[in-house]
Amino acid sequence: MSSAAAHAEHDHAHDHAHHAHHDEGFIKKYLWSTDHKMIAMQYLFTGMAMALIGGFTVYAFRMQLAFPGMSVPGYGRVTATDYNALVTTHGSVMIFWVAMPVLIAALGNYLIPLMIGCDDMVFPRLNRLSYQLFLLSSIVLIASFYVPGGAFGGAWTSYPPLSAKAEYSLTGLGSSLWLFAVALEFAAFLLGGINFITTVMNSRAPGMKMFDVPIVVWMIIIASILFMASVGPLIAGAVMLLFDQQLGTGFFDPAKGGDPVLWQHLFWFFGHPEVYVVLLPAMGIVAEIITVFSRKKLFAYKTVLYTAIGTGVLSFFVWAHHQFIAGIDPRMANVFSVTTLLISIPVAEMVFVYIGTLYGGSIRLTTPMLWALAFIAEFLLGGVTGIFLGASGADIYFHDTYFVIAHFHYTFFPIAFIGSFAAITYWFPKMFGKMMNETWGKVHFWGTIIPFNAIFIPLFLLGARGDHRRIYDYRHFPDLMKSGMQDLRVFATLALLVLLAFQVVFLVNLFYSIFRGEKASANPWNANTLEWQAPSPPPHGNFPQGLPNVYRGPYEYSHPDRQDDYWPQTEPDAAKS
Amino acid sequence: MIDQYVESASTFSGDIDNVIWIILLITGFWFILAEVVFFGLIFKFLAKPGVKAKYVSGEKPHEKRWVTLPHYATLAFDVAIIVLAIKVWHDVKINLPEADSTVRVISQQWAWTFVHPGPDNKLDTPDDISTVDELHVEKDKTYHFELTSRDVLHSFSVPVFRLKQDAIPGRIIKGWFKATQTGQYDIQCTEICGIGHGIMPARIIIETPAQHRIWNQSNAPKVADVTPTTPPTQLGGMP
DSSP, rough: OOOHHHHHHHHHHHHHHHHTTTTTOHHIISSOOHHHHHHHHHHHHHHHHHHHHHHHHHHHHHHHHHHHTEEETEEEEEOOOHHHHHHHHHIIIIIIIHHHIIIIIHHHHHHHHHHHTTTOOOOOOHHHHHOOOOOOOHHHHHHHHSSTTTTOOOOTTTOTTTTHHHHHHHHHHHHHHHHHHHHHHHHHHHHHHHHHHHHHHOOOTTTTOOOGGGGGHHHHHHHHHHHHHHHHHHHHHHHHHHHHTTOOOTOGGGGGGGOOHHHHHHHHHHEEEEEEHHHHHHHHHHHHHEEEHTTTTTTTTTHHHHHHHHHHHHGGGGGGGGTTTTOOOOOOOOHHHHHHHHHHHHHHHHHHHHHHHHHTTTTTOOOHHHHEEEHHHHHHHHHHHHHHHHHHHHHHHHTBBHHHHHHHHHHHHHHIIHHHHHHHHHHEEEHSSSSOOHHHHHHHHHHHHHHHHHHHHHHHHHHHHOOOOOOOOOGGOGGGTTTTHHHHHHHHHHHHHHHHHHHHHHHEEEEEEEEHHHHSSSSSSSOOSGGGGSSSSSOOOTOOOOOOOOSSOOTSSSOOSSSSSOOTTOOOOOTOO | GGTTSSSSBBBHHHHHHHHHHHHHHHHHHHHHHHHHHHHHHHHHHOTTTTTTOOOOOOHHHHHHHHHHHHHHHHHHHHHHHHHHHHHHHHIIIIIIOOOOOEEEEETTTTTEEEEEEETTTSSSSSTOEEEEEEEEEEETEEEEEEEESSSSSSEEGGGGTTTEEOOBOOEEEEEEEEESSSSEEEEEEOOOTTTTGGGGGGGEEEOOOOHHHHHHHHSOOOGSSSSSOOOOOOOOOOO
């Protein structure tokens, strides 16, 4: 990137403030906008709409598991083909079309310019293209449900030869559309990632040094770098797989000299860093919220930063722990078992730091704080259960059982949902200029957290009892119908129904508060970071009173020299003023 | 712990259960400790009127200690878990003991074919016994299995043995087991293999030596009936 180009884009962005009051047409304003906040909202609401699809699919297949053969209300009978397609769609949608757009794209776009004190991204039109590609990828994915043969049902990991040949998968077109949608989605996030990194490097407010950048911004940047470094091999693999599907090449076909395990390496070389791509932004959100609502400086800012970088680097060396029993050289498992357990250290350290931050605080249990604390409490269980799977000897038994499902939902649900709810409830006043209803926020919180645990603790038990994954009817397995096992499946499904029902509370609260909520001040939480110095909601160009100067780090809460328990980054030191 | 729910029926299943049990104790202890500290801090430091929060940077050595000490403890326990896990892994997956008998396990969409060596205890002879979805083995006898697939990936899983291995078309993957008790148990396919993945169950039947001899004799093809067998099909390009 030439810096001249960046400046030209930036100058263009400076004009925003001048024509902000012009009435723009609907298309220009909503579909063709280059404003980072509008693009963030587009990503956020598209991600939420896709979450409805992800939620509906899990409803349909969990009903089939609890009550095999029943006609599921709103869906009908779930056949074996349907079951595989539902499971595949649930996994791919929740990771690629919910966690990624909400945590990285929506929050990155919304927060980065506001938190580093500039008026827009350095490449606003690239940003617009990124969203448009993402929207197109969503449409392609949805279209794949309606082609002959139906949606792809080979799991979100899409292992060949099953995914490579229509005669095996029976969904020739569905498989290719799925793959194409995923590739488009990656292209969208590559564009977004370039934009995030360049913006933070070039457009920070005067005075904002690297260690004055809020942790959530750092986390999104590290995540973007991880994504960009890991996605290349998978895109190469996806092209090869597409050729195998449509042109009959044999990259992954042993009969033609290919190797199906190669795909697994390419997929997981991306797939495992991907876990941290979504984890780190969620960790960043939690850092912002627990400091504000415990009125504490973040415990060991630099340690958090270094552990995040360490986690990111290590995450490139753990991928084959997904493949211990996949037919790789068994000696390789030793290496990957070691690296996998080592990654527990930086991640655990990050959690310790957050717990340490609470010490000596003045903790206010607002809705966003409840979500942030729940993230830590629940993620801990996801973390420790990962040890069972990273330890090669124990993984022989647990691999591809419901124990794995429960484990990664204890990481992914906190990331994708608890983290997103924390972010939405925390930044809601800034985004919409209104306060969200606290009472209904707390109802939704408890209505989500309690059933979440009630779904996945039974799944740990089922996994320990040998329930293997992606089976649409356990009645074919006498050992898996023994005492109480079906009861656990029914219990988990009922808990899921409760969890889904409580999401209605969230949606109603969200839209009611957007239109009827109490008006929010610029800085309702008395927070330090720059976005709270802009009006709520920030106008086009973000800082109408002029771009801010930065005088200190983001977490100077309860400083002993001050009356106030917060100290905005933009407030000049008394001595200098 | 696992054996309360799923019987332990191979020589290494107990070892795997022990590793799981030890990991549960270690991680369980740390998990509970972390949660207790976490909730303890939340309740201890709930906002009280007039009380200002402490200003702690966490950068000074005596403060950082609270993070670095648990960090070293994590490392120490990680090392212990790795040593245990790798030892079991070697016993199950790397060091194959001398075999008393060998069976061939062939997976396809959506059935298992098991080739037993028959009364002469040799594969690729006319008295081999092929069965579908039913594997007959003898208790206390060390078996090697040769696992392969005819189409897509499958995975050969015998939960009571704590044994699992993916099958790959074009390759023959070897492994071993030795049953320690008789009985009939599930064999699962644990890798998604298409629309019939959920209806690919099989059973393993573990017999006493006497029962197994009878089964062998009553099921072995009569040599006279059998046309000369073709050599075993080479699957794919790998030796």
